[in-house]
Amino acid sequence: MKPLINRRLEIMRTLDSRTKFTARQLAERFGVSLRTIQRDLDYLQQMGLPLYSEVGIHGGYRVLPNRILPPLQLTQHEALGLFLMIEYLEHIPDFPYGIIRAQLADQYYSGLPDDVRDLIRRSKQHLAVLQHSSIRPAPLTTQVLGAAVEKREITFAYHSRSGKKNVQVYPLGIYYEQGYWYMPASKQGEIRLYRVDRMEQLEEGPHRIEDSLPTLAAWMKAGETRDSTEVILHFTDMGVRMAESDRLFASVLDREWRGYIPVEEFPFTAQKLLAYGPEVKVVSPRELQESVRGLLEKTISQYS
Numbered sequence: 001m002k003p004l005i006n007r008r009l010e011i012m013r014t015l016d017s018r019t020k021f022t023a024r025q026l027a028e029r030f031g032v033s034l035r036t037i038q039r040d041l042d043y044l045q046q047m048g049l050p051l052y053s054e055v056g057i058h059g060g061y062r063v064l065p066n067r068i069l070p071p072l073q074l075t076q077h078e079a080l081g082l083f084l085m086i087e088y089l090e091h092i093p094d095f096p097y098g099i100i101r102a103q104l105a106d107q108y109y110s111g112l113p114d115d116v117r118d119l120i121r122r123s124k125q126h127l128a129v130l131q132h133s134s135i136r137p138a139p140l141t142t143q144v145l146g147a148a149v150e151k152r153e154i155t156f157a158y159h160s161r162s163g164k165k166n167v168q169v170y171p172l173g174i175y176y177e178q179g180y181w182y183m184p185a186s187k188q189g190e191i192r193l194y195r196v197d198r199m200e201q202l203e204e205g206p207h208r209i210e211d212s213l214p215t216l217a218a219w220m221k222a223g224e225t226r227d228s229t230e231v232i233l234h235f236t237d238m239g240v241r242m243a244e245s246d247r248l249f250a251s252v253l254d255r256e257w258r259g260y261i262p263v264e265e266f267p268f269t270a271q272k273l274l275a276y277g278p279e280v281k282v283v284s285p286r287e288l289q290e291s292v293r294g295l296l297e298k299t300i301s302q303y304s
Contacts (some may be wrong), residue, residue: 007032008040015051020060076116083109083120084127091131092176094138094196096145132179138197141174141181143204148173151213153205154185159198167194170209173216177247184219191219228260231269232283239279248272266291274299 007030014029015021021029027037041061045051053061074082089095109117140156147154148171158167169185174196176182181196186209214222235243235255243249248269249257261269270291273280282289 015063020062022060088129091129093133094141096142134179136197138181140202144171151209153207156199156202172219228262231261233257234281236279
């Protein structure tokens with residue numbers, strides 16, 4: 001038989017919102033009597049663990065999904081690091097579940113010793129995060145992330161270049177890049193990319209997809225699966241330094257970048273390359289050269 005404190009801690013870890021256990025199952029699992037396990041459950045409820053019990057043949061105990069988790073026990077350095085991370089997250093708009101950031105900071109901060117709170121206040125005066133962010137809000141990040149985790153189908157209105165249209169997809173997840181939230185999603189077996197700030201009126205459908213749908217991490221690791229063309233770019237020394245902060249071109253080697261890009265992404269790639277000005281040259285293919293040249297001519301024509 002496990003010591004009393006250890007047993008009750010393990011009961012807390014065992015119970016969750018997805019699985020129900022009867023008192024008899026818990027008693028057998030921990031090798032104690034039914035009466036003892038009932039006393040443990042009563043004690044955990046008195047301590048604030050939100051246990052929910054269902055009666056009947058399929059009944060049992062489980063923890064409510066929106067339960068309050070135990071507080072963090074951090075060292076001084078860990079507490080300081082936590083608040084600096086929160087400070088960073090404040091600069092990423094529409095972060096999933098971001099509504100809790102201020103609440104987390106206030107609740108935990110108020111419980112810290114005065115000297116640690118003073119250290120946090122002084123440290124924040126010496127830290128700055130300069131982060132570009134879209135002026136368009138992306139309030140659907142939390143819903144999209146939840147649907148991706150549950151592998152649920154979503155329907156939403158999307159503002160594309162060709163106008164507003166209704167879209168039905170299975171999201172893989174979301175990622176934040178260059179000030180925007182992006183959602184890769186499966187549509188009719190093909191992975192397509194959507195900007196979350198262009199989405200509205202999102203609804204979750206009743207259907208769930210099988211495990212064949214990749215996670216966001218697996219999709220990003222696998223790379224591009226569409227038919228692509230090899231692109232060769234030559235950078236100046238300044239261009240190499242600029243590319244270091246660009247996820248697409250960061251792998252420059254000896255001032256040259258080689259990679260495969262889908263032809264339909266050439267307009268987007270040309271826009272990115274235009275920001276490099278004379279610090280990059282498209283060696284091949286010719287189609288991408290023409291895309292960049294067209295943008296340059298259009299830009300110059302505005303001043304002629």
